[in-house]
Amino acid sequence: MLHDTGLIFTRDMKLSLRNPTWLLIGIMQPLLYLFLFGPLMVTVVRNTPGFPSDDAWTVLTPALIVQTALFSGSFAGVGLLTEYRVGVVDRFRGTPASRSALLFGKVLAQAAQATAQSALIVVVTLLVFDLNAPVSGMLLSLLIAAVLAITLSSGSYALALILKSEAAFPSLMNMVLLPLLLLSGVLLPVTRELAPAWLYNLARINPLTHIVDAERAAFRGDLQATGLLTGCLILLLMTVLALVWGTRTFQKENA
Amino acid sequence: MSHSEEYTVGPLRGPSQEPSAHEGDPMITVRGLARQFALRGRTVDAVKGIDFDVAAGELVGFLGPNGAGKTTTLRMLTTLLRPTGGTATVGGCDLLTDPQGVRRRIGYVAQGGSTWPESRVGEEIELQARLYGLSRSEARRRGALLAEQLDLAGLDQRPAKTLSGGQRRRLDIALGLVHEPALVFLDEPTTGLDPQSRANLWDHVRRMRAEQGMTVFLTTHYLDEADALCDRILVTDHGTIVAQGTPDELKARVAGDTITIEVSDRPTEAADAAQQLPGAHEVTITDDTVRLRVPHGDAALPELLRVLDRQGITMTSVKVNRPTLDDVFLSLTGRCLRDDEAAPPALEATHAA
Numbered sequence: 001m002l003h004d005t006g007l008i009f010t011r012d013m014k015l016s017l018r019n020p021t022w023l024l025i026g027i028m029q030p031l032l033y034l035f036l037f038g039p040l041m042v043t044v045v046r047n048t049p050g051f052p053s054d055d056a057w058t059v060l061t062p063a064l065i066v067q068t069a070l071f072s073g074s075f076a077g078v079g080l081l082t083e084y085r086v087g088v089v090d091r092f093r094g095t096p097a098s099r100s101a102l103l104f105g106k107v108l109a110q111a112a113q114a115t116a117q118s119a120l121i122v123v124v125t126l127l128v129f130d131l132n133a134p135v136s137g138m139l140l141s142l143l144i145a146a147v148l149a150i151t152l153s154s155g156s157y158a159l160a161l162i163l164k165s166e167a168a169f170p171s172l173m174n175m176v177l178l179p180l181l182l183l184s185g186v187l188l189p190v191t192r193e194l195a196p197a198w199l200y201n202l203a204r205i206n207p208l209t210h211i212v213d214a215e216r217a218a219f220r221g222d223l224q225a226t227g228l229l230t231g232c233l234i235l236l237l238m239t240v241l242a243l244v245w246g247t248r249t250f251q252k253e254n255a
Numbered sequence: 256m257s258h259s260e261e262y263t264v265g266p267l268r269g270p271s272q273e274p275s276a277h278e279g280d281p282m283i284t285v286r287g288l289a290r291q292f293a294l295r296g297r298t299v300d301a302v303k304g305i306d307f308d309v310a311a312g313e314l315v316g317f318l319g320p321n322g323a324g325k326t327t328t329l330r331m332l333t334t335l336l337r338p339t340g341g342t343a344t345v346g347g348c349d350l351l352t353d354p355q356g357v358r359r360r361i362g363y364v365a366q367g368g369s370t371w372p373e374s375r376v377g378e379e380i381e382l383q384a385r386l387y388g389l390s391r392s393e394a395r396r397r398g399a400l401l402a403e404q405l406d407l408a409g410l411d412q413r414p415a416k417t418l419s420g421g422q423r424r425r426l427d428i429a430l431g432l433v434h435e436p437a438l439v440f441l442d443e444p445t446t447g448l449d450p451q452s453r454a455n456l457w458d459h460v461r462r463m464r465a466e467q468g469m470t471v472f473l474t475t476h477y478l479d480e481a482d483a484l485c486d487r488i489l490v491t492d493h494g495t496i497v498a499q500g501t502p503d504e505l506k507a508r509v510a511g512d513t514i515t516i517e518v519s520d521r522p523t524e525a526a527d528a529a530q531q532l533p534g535a536h537e538v539t540i541t542d543d544t545v546r547l548r549v550p551h552g553d554a555a556l557p558e559l560l561r562v563l564d565r566q567g568i569t570m571t572s573v574k575v576n577r578p579t580l581d582d583v584f585l586s587l588t589g590r591c592l593r594d595d596e597a598a599p600p601a602l603e604a605t606h607a608a
Contacts, residue, residue, distance in 0.1 A: 007385050015373055080575065091369035091430060094333055095386040212379040 001098040008092075008105020009112075014114060026072050027115045030064040034125060037187070050193025052213075053220050057131040062141050063186040064121055068147040069114040070181065070208070073152025074173050076110050077160025081169060084161070103250045107153050107243075114149035118142050134221035141218045144235065146210060151239040154246035161249050162180035184208035189216070209235045280347070282438050282470040283309035283332065287341030290327050301327040303494040304341060309472055313435070314464055316485035317474040325474035326366055328553070329442050332472075333363040346438050361432035362439035366446065366474075369427050370415035377411030380429055387434035394433075401429040405459055410600040423450030432463065441473035445480060457484055462589075468596065478580040492588045495576075502580060507585050509578040511536075512552030512557065516545050519569040530563045543571075547608070552576070 016022055038060055045056040053059055078236050083089050122138055125131040156173075163169050183206045188194065190203035203209045214231020222228065302324040309315045319324050330336035332345055334354040342349070348356030370379055377398060384394035399503040402408045405425040415423060424444065431439055443455040444460065461484065464471055475481050481488050482502045490498040490505070498505060511534065518525045530538050530557050538547040546573045548556040553577035563570060 003388075004386060007382060011374075011378075012380055014378070015371070019373065086371060087365045087369035088303050088371050089337055090365050091363075091383070092386065094358060094361075094363040094365075095336055096384065096388070098353050224302040 001104075004097040004101030005104040005228045007097075007107065008102055010105075012106055013112060015073045016109070022072075022113065022198070023117060023120070023235055026068060026113070027120050029071070030121050031066050031119075031124060032065055033067075033187075034060070034121070034129065036081050038129060044188075048194070050189075050191050052189055052191065052216050053054045055130075055132060057125055057129050058133055058219040059189065059216060061121065061125045061131055061133075061213055062219040065118040065141055065145050066148065066184070066187050066208070066215055067181065068117050068121065069148045070152060070177065072114050072117065072158050074150040074177060075170065076106070076153035077156035077169055077173075078166070080160050081105070081164065081166045082116065082155050084164065085166065085253035099250045100247050102155060103154065103243075103246045107150050110153035111146040111149045115142055115146045118145040133219045137218040137221045140223075141215050143214055144211065144218065144232070147235055147239055151235065151242045153240075154242040156244045158242075158249040180206060180208055183214070186212060207234050207238060271376055272363055280311060281308040281344070282311045282313070282346060283307070283340070283472065284505055285332070286343065286346040288328065288331060288343055289340030290324075290336065291339045292333060299493055300605060302331070302338075305494075305496050307489055307496060308501065311470055312468055314460075314471040314484060314486045314487045315473075317472065318476070318478070318480040318481045318488050318490055318584075319474075319491035321478055323476075323491045325476075325491060327494075328491075329363075329440050329472075329474055333361060333440055335360055335363075342416060343534040346436075348398050353490075353527035359434075362434065362436035364427050364441045364444060366442040368423060369430055370423060372414065372416035373410065373417055376407060376413050376418070377425055379415065379426065380411075380433055380537065383430045384433040389532040397435075398429075401432060404463065405429050406455075417470075419452075420448055421455060421607055424448060424452070424456060428456075428459070432469075435467065436469070437473070437498055438470040440542045441471065443474055443476070443478065445475070453480070460484060465516070478584070482580050490584065490587055497587045498583070505580060505583045506578045509582045512578065513574075513582075514549060514552050514556065514572050515572075515574040515576070516559070516563075517572040518543055518563075518570055520546065521568050524566060525568050528566060528568070529559060530558055531562070 036157035038056065041060050042056040043052060044053070045051050045059060051059055082090065089102075091158070101122070119142060122131075122142070159172075160169050163172070183190065183199075183203045185191075185203060189212075190200055190209065192200055195203065210227070210231040211234065212231075213227040214229075217225035217231070258450065285305060287304045287305050287306060288302060289300070289304040292299045292301055294530070305328065318330065319325050319476050327336065332343060332350065334357050338350070342351065344350065344358030344364060345357045348354075348360060362514055368452045371457055380401065381391070381394045381396035385391065386396050389397065398411070399408075400473065402411060407422065407429060409423055410418065410422065415426065420469075428441070431441070434505050443459070448456065457480070460471065460473075463469065473484070485502065487501055488498050488499065488505060498508065500508070516525065516529075520543075522543050524543055526538050526540050526547075527534055529545055529547045532547070532549055534550045535547050535555070536549075538545065540546075556573065559569075561571070
């Protein structure tokens, strides 16, 4: 299985490196947020109590990393559906290659791409803006982004194979992602001080909130924070569930 | 799923060097194979419990119109779709209990193609070979050999999207043969190709089969393809097999040759005379044209000409046609093979008679 996972991972990486527009398109949105929204955030954070940190960049950058991993992971299924349409998926499934490896190889390639994108965001923020975060925290945040990408792409692949519609899948994703994103406090943290109680409670139910909290704790260098531990545990639980779902779907014979 | 899809990584994974089926043993045995689909709350029987065997080394065609259940059957036999009924043994392995064994022994060339537009020819072949457990060097060696055999040499750095239709189809076939399977499934191998590429592809299939002794099972909705390529044909329609045999056996089922004569006058008398020929049947008249079937058209023709001449009936043309697979299909299913083309009216008249 490792052998086949490696083959599929290498294939997907080779194809994306040959056409690196995915990398640029993927970080276009976070870069726009950094340049056009970041400066506003600096003033807002300075004048408003209730933010997890008084440094806007340690609030915004980790959130943008989560957002990037969220988008690239969730839309991974679109690529799979294209491969399905042209017959590549069936060709691989006709070989004795492990079905799980067909999933794992793709999922790991997604993780590698999300990590590269996240690293680019961090580098730009470090070079251009006044980001002040410990190296260990930044590395941890990249790891979280990688695991988040594994989780979301696995779920995305499973859902795509079940829906099997190149038209319906992206619409469904857009419908789900926006509320999920707003409720996770990516742009403005949904803290007790800033949000009305009902919104705060709603955000707490959203697993993504805890992952954003964990990323922010890592960027603050607050490795003792309960938010970091909670976020990581929730993420790992989601990862296990998503991989089980993905593996099961890939193993179904008519998937 | 009731069975595990995992398997051990090891030398066992390679293409089966041991003969997977003994000489004369059936390469494919299908019993009661069925597949139902639920479509908008209705149950559709795509394949309705079919039985057939394919012997090792045979080239068998699965002939039927679009929607007859050909691809569904092929997807079941290649482990991509789970049957809802029946059993099958493919390459000596049980389809339901040992799908991994089946996958190792077969090659599959899907109908719509199988290449990623951005991938290069060489890397597609190499990856496919390595998914079958071949080493990198063996994968490259096989790839180069196949490229040579299938007229793809020199294209290994080309992205698949830049290939012509014929080249892309040959690449699909190369991908299906990269592990030297004893049995290969070709789903509509020449659909969408121009006549020249089709003929070229037929040559390739014939040659690879002759050189490697492969068993080939292909689906087609082209009569000429089945006729030109196959040892044996399974005629399928509406999810069942309506007839099987060699092309000649199937043609013999349509009782005899067709004689078509055009007369300048008195077609009714000409038809009466024709009716007297030994074995004549299905005599029809359309305007000035008389059409009939006789067991041996070439033998019956001189007699018919003599009789008509004696009665002073002037003929403007005479034609003898050997039965075609088209006639076979029509007589078996009551419709023409290409469902998008209407049957010629004259033929319909013959069969209405």
